[in-house]
Amino acid sequence: MSVTTFKQDLQRGIDVEQKLLAILKKTYPSASLIDKYKGYDIWIPETHKSVEVKYDPMSNTTGNVVVEVWMYDKPSALLTTTADYWVFHDDTLFVSIQPRRIFECIMLNEIPLREFTGKGDTVSKKAYLIRKELLFSYGKML
Numbered sequence: 001m002s003v004t005t006f007k008q009d010l011q012r013g014i015d016v017e018q019k020l021l022a023i024l025k026k027t028y029p030s031a032s033l034i035d036k037y038k039g040y041d042i043w044i045p046e047t048h049k050s051v052e053v054k055y056d057p058m059s060n061t062t063g064n065v066v067v068e069v070w071m072y073d074k075p076s077a078l079l080t081t082t083a084d085y086w087v088f089h090d091d092t093l094f095v096s097i098q099p100r101r102i103f104e105c106i107m108l109n110e111i112p113l114r115e116f117t118g119k120g121d122t123v124s125k126k127a128y129l130i131r132k133e134l135l136f137s138y139g140k141m142l
Helices: 003-025 099-108 132-136
Strands: 042-044 049-055 064-071 085-089 094-097 113-116 125-131
Touching: 003 042, 003 049, 003 085, 003 094, 064 132, 085 099, 094 099, 094 132, 099 125, 099 132, 125 132
Parallel strands: 049 085
Antiparallel strands: 042 049, 064 125, 085 094, 113 125
């Protein structure tokens, strides 16, 4: 991945976080972005809840949402999250799902674990490819 592509992807992610923050601030005015902490992206003091933002525009093409669980030979993402909610954005919808509900979706629907190298990645990851409609049925539209 080139430096330019990385910077563009990073900026798109920041833009999505800011869009979600604007939505949340309508109900929770103290909500704020957390820059320096890898555990989650947004903190909502009014509810004492944290939000991890997942941007997956490719789900509109593939029909699948990628839920990573392993990278760099160690647990990652869903297996290590400290966020109370994950909010997925596909360029149209924002859907909020509790991590335990994502696990329920995976287990109850017997979603197979896949290993692949994502576009721009230099190492493979292990992740679940979950049909978007199925996964989103476990959450709530914002």
